[in-house]
């Protein structure tokens with residue numbers, strides 16, 4: 001089958017012919033229709049320090065996808081061929097302390113498809129049936145982005161959002177999804193900041209009431225002005241940029257909550273007393289999607305039509321155009337990019 005491969009310990013990805021997988025016991029075989037391209041794939045293509053320390057090529061990349069079940073392994077009763085599905089790409093152990101206490105998203109033995117084992121930029125992928133979710137009528141173009149959208153759902157729905165003011169820092173694809181989720185969950189006011197005008201326009205399209213150009217405006221003053229001087233009840237930090245992290249902590253109200261999703265490159269000095277402790281705020285690290293609470297919530301929001309995430313998908317390419325897809329991410333003002341595979 002055709003797949004996009006990290007073939008060697010060097011920069012670049014290549015389209016290659018690799019053996020077609022089959023569904024082992026407890027697994028299903030999925031013919032991939034659409035897949036989402038992510039910043040993680042860019043790190044793998046560029047072969048940065050993180051990728052060098054984590055990946056063992058050759059590996060098929062890609063972790064966000066949706067497709068059709070075409071094979072069912074032994075012991076799988078709940079899924080059938082012909083079903084359109086997506087899947088959680090974090091494969092967890094099921095027996096560590098976190099898994100046994102309802103916190104599989106921070107399983108200490110997590111293996112990620114397209115990183116630690118073969119992924120979804122391929123005509124077929126075999127997945128544990130436990131990780132698979134029927135799309136229930138959601139199109140595969142959206143199913144392909146439910147992994148990153150799930151991060152936004154996790155970030156927003158683990159805070160108390162109904163009637164709240166929510167400030168989303170950073171309007172990349174996950175930030176824009178978060179704006180939509182916050183609106184759908186009943187936020188009274190959604191404020192969004194970014195340095196990129198196109199991304200701010202996308203955030204506005206997803207329902208942001210107030211947008212702040214972080215390259216031009218005083219972000220914290222703008223949030224205070226939009227919240228009657230209080231600061232935001234909930235801040236979702238989606239950028240990982242040091243200045244934006246400080247803005248997130250400064251813009252949250254006393255006693256508020258900061259959801260940290262953006263991943264900074266290195267260490268960032270924080271004045272813990274002034275920025276966190278004396279403000280009495282709660283800081284929550286968002287990693288992955290809650291299994292499977294986030295997925296069920298997201299599927300209900302989508303099937304009920306509570307939010308329309310389609311504007312966030314700005315580009316679609318064929319599998320063989322992976323280099324163009326990566327270039328569009330590098331350009332910095334794309335929303336979500338998907339690959340059409342079959």
Ligand SMILES: [Zn+2]
Nearest residue numbers: 038040064148
């Ligand atoms: Zn991703």
Ligand SMILES: [Zn+2]
Nearest residue numbers: 093096099107
């Ligand atoms: Zn575990």
